[in-house]
Amino acid sequence: xxxxxxxxxxxxxxxxxxxxxxxxxxxxxxxxxxxxxxxxxxxxxxxxxxxxxxxxxxxxxxxxxxxxxxxxxxxxxxxxxxxxxxxxxxxxxxxxxxxxxxxxxxxxxxxxxxxxxxxxxxxxxxxxxxxxxxxxxxxxxxxxxxxxxxxxxxxxxxxxxxxxxxxxxxxxxxxxxxxxxxxxxxxxxxxxxxxxxxxxxxxx
Amino acid sequence: xxxxxxxxxxxxxxxxxxxxxxxxxxxxxxxxxxxxxxxxxxxxxxxxxxxxxxxxxxxxxxxxxxxxxxxxxxxxxxxxxxxxxxxxxxxxxxxxxxxxxxxxxxxxxxxxxxxxxxxxxxxxxxxxxxxxxxxxxxxxxxxxxxxxxxxxxxxxxxxxxxxxxxxxxxxxxxxxxxxxxxxxxxxxxxxxxxxxxxxxxxxx
Amino acid sequence: xxxxxxxxxxxxxxxxxxxxxxxxxxxxxxxxxxxxxxxxxxxxxxxxxxxxxxxxxxxxxxxxxxxxxxxxxxxxxxxxxxxxxxxxxxxxxxxxxxxxxxxxxxxxxxxxxxxxxxxxxxxxxxxxxxxxxxxxxxxxxxxxxxxxxxxxxxxxxxxxxxxxxxxxxxxxxxxxxxxxxxxxxxxxxxxxxxxxxxxxxxxx
Amino acid sequence: xxxxxxxxxxxxxxxxxxxxxxxxxxxxxxxxxxxxxxxxxxxxxxxxxxxxxxxxxxxxxxxxxxxxxxxxxxxxxxxxxxxxxxxxxxxxxxxxxxxxxxxxxxxxxxxxxxxxxxxxxxxxxxxxxxxxxxxxxxxxxxxxxxxxxxxxxxxxxxxxxxxxxxxxxxxxxxxxxxxxxxxxxxxxxxxxxxxxxxxxxxxx
DNA sequence: AATGAATGAGCATTCATTCAT
DNA sequence: TATGAATGAATGCTCATTCAT
Numbered sequence: 001x002x003x004x005x006x007x008x009x010x011x012x013x014x015x016x017x018x019x020x021x022x023x024x025x026x027x028x029x030x031x032x033x034x035x036x037x038x039x040x041x042x043x044x045x046x047x048x049x050x051x052x053x054x055x056x057x058x059x060x061x062x063x064x065x066x067x068x069x070x071x072x073x074x075x076x077x078x079x080x081x082x083x084x085x086x087x088x089x090x091x092x093x094x095x096x097x098x099x100x101x102x103x104x105x106x107x108x109x110x111x112x113x114x115x116x117x118x119x120x121x122x123x124x125x126x127x128x129x130x131x132x133x134x135x136x137x138x139x140x141x142x143x144x145x146x147x148x149x150x151x152x153x154x155x156x157x158x159x160x161x162x163x164x165x166x167x168x169x170x171x172x173x174x175x176x177x178x179x180x181x182x183x184x185x186x187x188x189x190x191x192x193x194x195x196x197x198x199x200x201x202x203x204x
Numbered sequence: 205x206x207x208x209x210x211x212x213x214x215x216x217x218x219x220x221x222x223x224x225x226x227x228x229x230x231x232x233x234x235x236x237x238x239x240x241x242x243x244x245x246x247x248x249x250x251x252x253x254x255x256x257x258x259x260x261x262x263x264x265x266x267x268x269x270x271x272x273x274x275x276x277x278x279x280x281x282x283x284x285x286x287x288x289x290x291x292x293x294x295x296x297x298x299x300x301x302x303x304x305x306x307x308x309x310x311x312x313x314x315x316x317x318x319x320x321x322x323x324x325x326x327x328x329x330x331x332x333x334x335x336x337x338x339x340x341x342x343x344x345x346x347x348x349x350x351x352x353x354x355x356x357x358x359x360x361x362x363x364x365x366x367x368x369x370x371x372x373x374x375x376x377x378x379x380x381x382x383x384x385x386x387x388x389x390x391x392x393x394x395x396x397x398x399x400x401x402x403x404x405x406x407x408x
Numbered sequence: 409x410x411x412x413x414x415x416x417x418x419x420x421x422x423x424x425x426x427x428x429x430x431x432x433x434x435x436x437x438x439x440x441x442x443x444x445x446x447x448x449x450x451x452x453x454x455x456x457x458x459x460x461x462x463x464x465x466x467x468x469x470x471x472x473x474x475x476x477x478x479x480x481x482x483x484x485x486x487x488x489x490x491x492x493x494x495x496x497x498x499x500x501x502x503x504x505x506x507x508x509x510x511x512x513x514x515x516x517x518x519x520x521x522x523x524x525x526x527x528x529x530x531x532x533x534x535x536x537x538x539x540x541x542x543x544x545x546x547x548x549x550x551x552x553x554x555x556x557x558x559x560x561x562x563x564x565x566x567x568x569x570x571x572x573x574x575x576x577x578x579x580x581x582x583x584x585x586x587x588x589x590x591x592x593x594x595x596x597x598x599x600x601x602x603x604x605x606x607x608x609x610x611x612x
Numbered sequence: 613x614x615x616x617x618x619x620x621x622x623x624x625x626x627x628x629x630x631x632x633x634x635x636x637x638x639x640x641x642x643x644x645x646x647x648x649x650x651x652x653x654x655x656x657x658x659x660x661x662x663x664x665x666x667x668x669x670x671x672x673x674x675x676x677x678x679x680x681x682x683x684x685x686x687x688x689x690x691x692x693x694x695x696x697x698x699x700x701x702x703x704x705x706x707x708x709x710x711x712x713x714x715x716x717x718x719x720x721x722x723x724x725x726x727x728x729x730x731x732x733x734x735x736x737x738x739x740x741x742x743x744x745x746x747x748x749x750x751x752x753x754x755x756x757x758x759x760x761x762x763x764x765x766x767x768x769x770x771x772x773x774x775x776x777x778x779x780x781x782x783x784x785x786x787x788x789x790x791x792x793x794x795x796x797x798x799x800x801x802x803x804x805x806x807x808x809x810x811x812x813x814x815x816x
Numbered sequence: 817a818a819t820g821a822a823t824g825a826g827c828a829t830t831c832a833t834t835c836a837t
Numbered sequence: 838t839a840t841g842a843a844t845g846a847a848t849g850c851t852c853a854t855t856c857a858t
Contacts (some may be wrong), residue, residue: 019840033325035239039828049844060828120324121237125383161396164380165373172372175366179329192365192826200404223818243853253819255855264853423838441733443647447832457840459834468832528732530643534791569804572788573781580780581773588691600773606810651849661823672849733842793837823855827848834844 018056020046022070024062030109034064034117065127068118071110072132075103079139089147090198096140097170097190104174105186112130115175135161135182144201154202205286207404222260224250224374227275229267234313238268239323269331272322273291276336279307285344293351294402300344301374308378341367347407357405365403373397426452426464428480433471435507438517442472476526480517480540483511487547489491498606504548505578505598511520512582513594523583545571549550552609561609570609621683622809628666634682637675639804642721676737680730683722684744687715691751701759702810708752709782709802716786727787735750749775757814765813774813780787 024046028037038059057063058202079099086092104111118124141163141179147153173189228250232241243264247254262265283303287296308315322328345367351357357366377393432454436445447468451458465471487507491500512519526532549571555561560568581597629790636658640649651672655662669675691711699706716723753775758766765774791795 006295033327035324040824043845050828050841051845054829055842116325116329119320120239121320123237125320125379157400158396159331161377161393162400164376165400168372168374168376169369170372174376175329176368179341192242192362193369195266196361196366196401196403196404199406200402202363202403242851247820254853255820256818258854259817427643441735443732446830458832458838458842459840462833463665470652475679517654524731524737527728528647529728530647533728537681552721555855565808566804569801570808572784573805573808576784577777580776583737595843597773601768601777603811604769604774604777604809606812607812607814608813650847662849663824664822667821668852819856819858821855821857823853825853826851829849830847830852832846834842835840836842837840 001120017048021053021056022067026067026113028111029117030112034120066101067113070133070148076132076135076139089150090152092143094194097194101173101190102168111174112178115178137167140166151203154203157201166197169197221252226256226271229348230271230313230317233321234316271317280340280343282382293347293354294356296347298398301398302391304374305377305394307390315378317383318399319382341371342368356408358407359407362377370401373401419590425456428459429464430475434475434517434521437525438520441509442528457588476522477540484540484547497551497558498560500551502602506595508578509581509595509598519582519586523586545575559611562585562611574605577605633665633668634679638679638721638725641729642724644698646732656700677703679725682746688748688751693756701755702764704755706806710784710799711718713785713799713802723786724790727790749779752778766815769813781809
């Protein structure tokens with residue numbers, strides 16, 4: 001019994017603290033920018049001591065990386081799962097776009113970190129590109145190629161370029177949403193983007 | 205005569221120095237990132253003393269802004285000029301895209317600053333958005349609306365959103381080009397983007 | 409019987425742990441220096457938890473003091489014991505020097521702590537001087553005075569100063585031995601030092 | 613005229629500041645110990661801003677090294693110069709000892725740094741030993757060998773060991789003087805040390 | 817205008833020590 | 838006794854900016 005409770009409370013404590021720091025970091029980064037954020041701010045926001053941050057993360061930079069890694073992973077997993085239920089490549093791309101914008105639209109702070117803070121350094125952008133981001137682009141590309149094989153997308157198009165175009169358009173929607181004073185549902189943009197995009201790549 | 209020459213050479217000297225600092229800043233920002241760049245680095249690269257930088261710019265941040273402002277202005281002016289010679293909205297958009305990618309493709313350091321360094325702070329992104337960037341998006345939108353009125357683009361499309369889509373796609377081409385190890389002409393991507401885009405927005 | 413064994417084993421366990429920490433500290437201090445050594449390093453080296461160290465020592469500094477105290481005590485006791493069997497003051501000083509160098513020569517880590525780490529702070533040096541070290545100098549001085557009374561050492565010499573000279577010479581042998589890349593028996597230096605010293609202080 | 617004054621005032625300003633920091637460091641290190649001294653303390657004591665320290669020294673450690681280097685150099689130069697006027701090796705050693713103790717005795721803070729603070733790390737001791745210190749021991753040794761060749765010192769003695777003995781004895785005098793509550797002239801110990809030492813190494 | 821020495825606010829990180837378990 | 842997660846005070850160093858020359 002005791003061990004059961006122990007297991008039930010010890011682990012969560014660890015996970016909770018790491019989690020709390022990560023959440024706090026997203027809030028702090030989103031409001032002050034990565035470079036202007038102090039580790040002490042994150043600690044205060046997370047309700048822990050400064051030093052505690054370093055029990056869970058090696059450095060301030062690692063916190064930023066962790067924010068990216070964890071969310072990118074989740075996003076790709078979520079995306080993949082949703083695709084299983086669909087067969088039409090067009091529907092799949094529509095779903096990818098929707099999930100993309102829904103995720104970012106659901107957490108403004110996270111969106112700011114993804115759209116703005118993570119872009120601020122070539123170094124990070126390179127790893128960023130090398131890591132999960134490439135995987136994401138590949139997911140789009142593979143889905144597009146599926147549609148090409150199915151004959152619904154023009155076969156002469158370069159799938160890699162097409163994937164970037166779709167990603168770029170969605171990315172811009174997200175960035176504009178963040179910077180916009182007006183409040184609207186980010187996910188609502190998905191349809192307009194997909195309308196043009198699918199029209200553009202469809203076989204006549 | 206002498207005074208005339210004096211006037212004729214002093215001014216340029218001043219302009220030269222400001223120019224030199226701006227150019228140096230682009231190189232330095234591109235290589236180290238804005239936050240990791242020291243004003244002293246820029247000064248050394250420009251061949252002036254640290255203090256001299258502050259005779260031309262109020263702060264490090266203002267240097268970044270100036271890089272953006274000057275180049276955005278030039279870009280829009282160049283774009284506008286090119287459009288005068290064209291009448292078809294489709295051709296105009298094609299030309300905008302080409303100029304966009306040619307400019308960035310012609311100066312990798314400048315491209316890095318525009319695609320990466322300028323994105324690293326919400327504060328800047330907001331001003332960025334408010335300033336020349338909005339003007340650029342408007343140029344695209346106005347051109348698109350022109351096409352709608354001419355009946356070559358679907359009238360039901362939201363021109364504002366369309367403009368973002370095109371910009372986002374081009375922006376992603378530029379960012380990918382920077383991060384890519386492979387060397388290719390950035391401007392060569394314009395056709396592929398426009399092909400899909402114009403197809404997507406065309407009336408049937 | 410059981411309680412007897414318990415007493416007989418519990419105590420040693422305690423002693424063992426204190427002992428283990430002290431030994432670990434000598435190793436760690438010798439390799440990293442006192443200020444660069446972390447309590448956590450000592451704990452790991454001793455095979456105990458960080459907090460456990462504080463069950464046996466009040467602070468990191470107390471560990472250093474304890475290293476000194478315990479070894480100085482032992483050294484003086486060992487020295488005194490050896491002297492009982494001798495009557496000639498010259499032989500006694502010879503024996504003191506030999507024991508001095510043998511002890512340090514037998515444990516390089518301990519020697520490093522004694523010759524280097526313990527010297528790094530005036531504060532410690534003062535207490536150091538006030539404590540066991542003064543006792544040690546007194547042992548040398550008393551032995552020398554014995555020789556003066558016996559007529560084998562020059563009576564006009566200041567015994568206190570003489571004691572420092574001998575100690576200084578031996579101390580330098582030890583320090584040099586530690587820093588030397590070459591490996592030689594430290595104790596082998598005793599004869600050369602004593603030869604000169606005894607010659608220097610002997611009545612003609 | 614102007615340039616003369618410029619030369620006469622500019623250089624000194626630079627030298628003055630570096631010098632002031634070095635002097636301040638000696639005071640601060642002597643009173644608090646190297647590890648407990650803050651760079652800010654040194655700056656305040658020197659009457660400059662914290663950052664200014666780093667215009668003249670690369671790090672806190674470099675300050676300590678510089679204190680050692682500069683003084684050791686001076687000491688050896690001073691010693692060498694004095695020796696030129698003497699021919700008897702015994703007189704030369706007497707002079708070396710006197711200069712050694714006079715220099716340290718003239719500046720208690722400097723003496724503390726040399727006798728205590730510089731000893732606190734094996735790392736430093738090794739460089740210390742490798743650098744100027746070895747040169748100093750060699751000066752003593754060479755002088756002793758000179759005496760051996762002149763027939764005034766016993767030829768069978770190992771000059772290297774003898775040099776260490778003399779240095780060790782003098783070093784101990786200095787250390788004891790620092791730690792002693794009583795105030796006496798350190799240089800006055802030279803005679804007693806030399807009396808015994810020279811007696812000990814003399815040919816009969 | 818130009819210089820560059822001087823400034824001093826600012827901050828990530830470490831680590832001795834504590835204490836709930 | 839023993840643990841080790843948590844604490845938070847402490848500090849070397851950087852660098853944007855100023856200003857006397």
